[in-house]
Amino acid sequence: MLKIRLIAFTFIVLGVFLGGYIYQSQETQPFKLGLDLSGGSYLVYRADISEVDEGEISDSMDALRDTIERRINAFGIAEPNVNTETHSLGVEGTEQRLVVELPGVTDLDEAVDLIGQTPFLEFKSEASLEEQERINDEIEVLVSSLNTDEEGNLVAGEEFDINAIMALESQRYVNSPLTGKYLEKAQLQFSQGGIQSGGSLQSQPIIALSFDREGADLFEELTRNNIGRTIAIFLDGVIVSAPVVNQAISGGQAIIEGSFTIDEAKETVGRLNSGALPIPIELISTNTIGPTLGQDAVNAGVFAGVLGLILVGIVLVLWYRLPGLIAVIALGIYTTIMLWMFKTIPITLTSAGITGFIISIGIAVDANILIFERMKEELKKGANRYAAVEIGFKRAWASIRDANISSIISAVFLFWFGTALIKGFALTFGLGILISMFTAVTVTRFLLLSLAKKKGKSSKIMRFLYQNGFNK
């Protein structure tokens, strides 16, 4: 008996603890809200794979995703989400799509430009000596402004502002008219000989560029003007290599020797060859939700949810009295467990997902009601309360299990076949049912048992508390 009461008590403590944690961590680790609630843009592109070989589609799509992701990251958007999807269109075959989610970007122009802008290959020459001096000075100012200890190490908490330094470094080069626009093709090659590694000769991947006629002229001019100096090659605004020019190069052939891995070199070649993106894309669907709309929905949703829970609580207590109160506590624990899981897994909450959760609360209530009704039957047959709880519980379990398994089957199929929105619903709904089954068999059961005496007559008050208003 003591053991049962201890377990029951532990559940309550766990619930309170989780509730406290959820409330406390709201600042540091808020719920992950979907775009429909947080505001943001949702863009769907169709990838044109007509020129891509069957076997390379998946690789190309991955390269596409990485490229777009890099572009978005460069703009410092928090937690963008870029995914590729294969969609079956029935008889028309499949379609490759790129789905981009940009939380907080509520200006569609900005979002589309972000994706559609074309960063490219740039060739730059060294800036003037004065300019180099100025940059050196500024970097020195930046570095000397940092607090260091006697040995020249950084004081804890101080950090190099890498971005500022990088920005300054890139000013060491100035634009030339030569860009990726004049590129005819890029090729992956391997340097002859190369680095010694483990005793064997390793060849280093290099990228060979061929310019068209105009590009060849520009390249020749650029190299002639920069003999003895470096020319920097920028890709997507990042310097990849800066070789020293030994002589003027005619014929329009250039080589990029960076410290690439073979895969990186391969990918870069792919990107250079197909223009800015490895696969051309076309915008087919957009969805932008303003910041206030989502916030209003969250506020109203939370208000309605809390109001609904309180009303259900009142109804439960009025009808089932003490067991009703236990159900309310069990529901509270159920809700905190669910909210904790939303946070920890984390599950992105959308309006559809929240609906799934609310419905699962209904099913959790149902499990309690099933148990109580069975318990009442046993009490009427004259069982004592402890036995009534145990038998009532055992009998209700088959119903709870089968009804819930069938709901879980629905959730699994919906998750399997559904679109993103339906998936969101199915996930919280299915998870909710699993957890509600757990709380019904553990929390409700132990709480009920902990209040029931095994032997002896129960007092008049307890009998009143365990009956409901309509049964005499």
Added chain:
Amino acid sequence: MVLTNSHMFITKYRKWFISFSAILVLTGIVVIGSIGLDYGIEFTGGSVLEVSYEQKPEIDILRTSLFEGGFENVLVQPFGDNGYVVKTQTISEEDRKALVSLMNVEGSEMSIERYNSIGPSVGRELRTKSLYALIAVSLGIILFVAYAFRKVTYPISSWKYGIVAVIALLHDIIIPIGILTLLGTEVDTLYVVGLLSILGLSVNDTIVVFDRIRESLSDNQEKNKKESFTKTVGNAIGQTITRSIFTSLTLLVVLLALYFRGPAATQTLSLVLLLGTLVGTYSSIFLASPLLTMLVGKEKKDVQ
């Protein structure tokens, strides 16, 4: 309580209840067939722009502005207290920019609350996927129920429980769709989510009653007690009716709160669920179990 003794009339007058449901379902199908579903742009493809103003301009000013700007086939409707919603077929990026600038009339401060543009292929996909999901769920339920009731083969075979559960499920979906079609509710994604929730709840409800029947049948077998199937079913309904009504009552409380005080965006959803809960509770008591007794009637005469 009163209800526990009134259950027998449900199996006694089962023909009336089943006919009533059948008429409602048929009416629903006719309504859906003749009026047709008002698909939102998520399904048909198209664009929706929702804007709010500091000072809301007259709707005619907007219509004129859009018409003169070349947007002839657009639908402008008031939305909320100080906004409008504009619906068109799928438009390009340039057209969208033009549309936004045309909406910006009178110099009144305007902000875009929502813009949603769905290509036709995306819409088509959503429709087929929703349908596939519905079919898959139905099949899954028949199989599971047949499995869960596999030991209950007398007096009707276990897979019939599954079929009846699916009949109840279709009933619970068709009638609310019929009513919503009459009300002119637009079918959007949350509407579909509502229907999917009804799926889950409907099966849940039906199985609780079936489970009680299963339990009584095996009890009777153990005790070698002869009881007609109709009586067993009637008893099972009586034993679960309080629970059925009470559970839907608690759900209705939550849904009413959601409908009246919840976000505007989920109002349709709450309405779908309200209807679904009402119809679903009705069908688990007055349709599913009486149907079971009908099936046994055909297979084997009751041992009355």
